[in-house]
Amino acid sequence: MPQLSVIVYGPNAQGHLTELLDSVEAHPLLDAEIIVAAVGDWARETAEGHAPETIVVPLPEGTGDAAARAAGAARASGRWLHFVHAKDGLPAGAPRQLAERTAELDAEPGAPVDVLLFDHVVTTWQTAARASRDGRLLAAVGREGLPLNEAADLLRLTPILGNRALRADFWRAHEEQLTADDEPQAAHATLLHAGRVACLNQAAYENRELRPESLPPLDPEDRFALIDRYESLLPLARDRRATRAVLYDLMMRDLVRTFAGENLPDAVAREFFRRASLVAVRWRPENHERPAGVEGVRHALLEEGAYTKYRAFQAANRTRRAAKKAVKSRKKELGAKLRDQQYQRALSRPVNPHLAVFAAYWERGVACNPAAIAAKTAELAPHIHPVWVVSKSNEALLPPGTDYVIPGTRRYWETLATAKYLVNNVNFPNAVVKRPDAIHLQTHHGTPLKRMGLDQMEHPAAAKGLDFDALLGRIDKWDYSVSANSHSTRMWERAYPARFTSLDYGYPRNDVFYTATADDVRAARRRLGIAPGKKAVLYAPTHRDYEAGFTPRLDLAELADRLGEDTVLLVRAHYFYGGAASPLTGLRRSGRIIDVSSYDPVEELCLAADALVTDYSSIMFDYANLDRPIVVYADDWETYRTTRGVYFDLMEEHPGQVARTQEELTEIFVSGAWQGESAAKARAAFRRRFCEYDDGRAAERVVRRVFLGEPEESLPPVLPIEDRTPAPTPEEASA
Known part of the structure; x- marks a missing residue:
């Protein structure tokens, strides 16, 4: 019996079935079966032309989606079912993720989980995969199975069947109630019938939205089906207060949006409004509070059945919005004009040869390479006056005595206009003018594994919101x-094609990995609260562009338990602890798990750690300077590589050991492989390639070349890697 049955159903809409089956075959999984409930000859022929192990269920042209799903499920033998529409797609490795997660759920004691919810990406006829809005909600709920009424907001997830897997026994017990051609109705029904649900905040589905103009037109009367949907769903939530309240809110939102957004004939609009009013009154929960503001007025008028009043309110609201928008635009225009005038006047002044502006991480404060350069400038070029750009929210975190400006203020623009040196690890705003006698120094903030700059154009999930023309204007400075x-x-010159000069000097922020002493290491551990004799493992995962929020990819309580009392986990991420009852609570209180998500500088965390666990974060390149063990936890490598794009195969060119599951990760530590000969050999090769210029004097080289104008040949040469001595390990520091 396979763990997962992937049931592809429906007609070969616009030929997308071929690419769907190609993607599945590119990443075969032994513990999953593929069933194609093929509607029509084109879908049948396409399915039969793929892998021989694919089970094809031919269905007549015109078979509805509900009947196709049922026919596919009837042939399934897996413990779990995943329904995938033939128009949609599966990210690389998605069936493996689902098979592994559902197997974990099956192994958990207690009442079984009936539905597993997960994230998805959205593709349209105009854009490739972009992140959905569901990730933050999935992450907030966590991984623990629970009744829907304890997490009723899960009903707000995109109502498609593709973003949920169903336990096969659950499907069979409720098949009649879950069968509907209206997919949102069927999707909601899965949750309303489920005993327990669980979440996986990873993208394991691609929802392809077809161009509406390419689909058969809807009759105006088809809008009444929306009312019928909720009439069938709300009885299922009658005795669950929280669930009913959320479902009612969703209904009201959909009714109001449909009425307001659809250009319905007047007779249909009046009948829709009348029916919607009746269902709104009939199912309104006791003591239910309407939304505030305009939305609440809409709800009240709908419940009242006041069609004429509603139309008058719509007209008045449109007029009010237009007037408000005009006033806002005028204020914005005047403010921008004033700031532009101030900036232009400042640009007419001479450049101050002793003024330098520093910024890091979008005005976060004193950090990263700019901070290391500023510190060395104070030592070697004290005539240079540094001014930091910091956001209002980070102002209080600045070191005492720091001279700074707040973005958008008059002094901010005057300082940017007259500074000789502008140093940043990201980019300054588009409006900043490149003066001929000013120097812009781009320090970056990591070695690129993932695609950057113009190379993101091929990966829309990563490129979402990027204006590449504006990017080119910034890098030209x-x-x-x-x-x-x-x-x-090489990658910077490829991703950012401009006329800048590459300074192959090393990252200034990494100098500390060669200059820190045993006292520095001990002091870092004391500040973090790591008891003497304890082994500290730093866990620092990276952000996924296809996910919203941080995904808790590891069961930290279980990992801490397996690693033992003598190991402390330093967690560099916003982890959802799950309240006072969570097993993590006691581990945090005892100091075995320390949340270092907001701890700066990160270099100090590296000095304090005996080993690093990461996924695709650039921290691995920096930490490698310390020549300490690194373990890569790559549970979603295929998805990350496909959606974000990478410059090399980390699975082949890794810095020590690689784990694809939590059990593999645990075994690497328990067995000692993390510090074994094989890991050391891989780390040595990784260091030679990626720590090439880091030797402890990078900041000095930058300051001498950029701020003091010394020629290249007079700078301190880069020390060969075999001649470098990294900072002492915690074990060496405690000796």
Whole structure:
């Protein structure tokens, strides 16, 4: 019996079935079966032309989606079912993720989980995969199975069947109630009938939205089906207060949006409004509060059945919005004009040769390579006055005595206009003018594994919201680009094609990995509360562009338990602890798990850690300077590689050991493989490639070249890697 049955159903809409089956065959999984409930000859022929192990269930042209799903499920032998429409897609490795997660759920004691919910990406006829809005909600609920009424907001997830897997026994017990051609109705019904649900905040589905103009037109009367949907669903939530309240809110939202957004004939609009009013009154929960503001007025008028009043309110509201928008635009225009005038006047002043502006991570404060350069400038070029750009929210975190400006203020623009040096690890705003005698120094903030700059154009999930023309305008202002290794130099020149000069000097922020002493290591551990004799493992995962929020990819309580009392986990992420009852609570109180998500500088965390566990974060390239063990936890490598794009195969060119599951990760530590000969050999090769220029004197080279104007040949040469001595390990520091 396979763990998962992937049931592809429906006609070969616009030929998308071929690419769906191709993607599944590119990443075969032994513990999953593929069943195609093929509607029509084209879908049948397409399915039969693929892998011989694919089970094809031919269905007549015109078979509805509900009947096709049922026919596919009837042939399924898996413990869990995943319904995938033939127009949609599956990200690389998605069936493996679902098979592994559902197997975990099956192994858990207690009442079984009936429905597993997960994230998805959205593709339209105009755009490729972009993240959905569901990830943050999935992450907030966590991974623990629970009744729907304890997490009723899960009803707000996109109502498609593709973003949920169903336990086969659950499907068979409720098949009649879950069968509907209206997919949102069927999707909601799965949750309303489920005993327990669980979440996986990973994208395991691609929902392809077809161009409406390419689909058969809807009759105006088809809008009444929306009312019928909720009339069938609300009785299922009658005795569950929280669930009923959320479902009612969703109904009211959909009714109001449909009425307001559809250009319905007047007779149909009046009948829709009348029916919607009746169902709104009939199912309104006791003591239910309407939304505030305009939305609440809409709800009240709908419940009242006041069609004429509603139309008058719509007209008045449109007029009010138009007037408000005009006033807002005028204020914005006047403010921008005033700031532009101030900036232009400042640009007419001479450049101050002793003024330098520093910024890091979008005005976060004193950090990263700019901070290391500023510190070395104070030592070697004290005539340079540094001014930091910091957002209002981070102002209080600045070191005492720091001179700074707040973005958008008059002094901010005057300082940017007259500074000789502008140093940033990201980019300054588009409006900043590149003066001929000013110097822009781009320091970057990591070695690129993932695609950057123009290379993101092929990966829409990563490129979402990017204006590439504006990006080109920003990089054309760079005079210098700092690099830690020749790989980065080549990738920066490819991703950011401009006339800047590459400074192959190393990352200044990494100097501390060669200058720190045993006292520094001990002090870092004391500040973090790591008891003497304890082994500290830093867990620092990266962000996924296809997910919203942080995904708790590891069961930290279980990992801490397996690693034992002598190991402390430093967690560099916003982890959802799950309240006082969580097993993590006691581990945090005892100091075995320390949340270092907001701890700066990150270099100090690296000095304190005996080993690093990460996934695709650039921290691995920096930490490798310390020549300490690194373990890569790559549970979703295929998805990350496909959606974000990468410059090399980390599975082949890794810095030590690689784990694809939590059990593999645990075994690497329990067995000692994390610090074994094989890991050391891989780490040595990784260090030679990616720590090429980091030797402890990167900041000095940058300051001497950029701020003091010294020639390249007079700078301190890069020390060969075999001649470098990293900071002492915690074990060495405690000796």
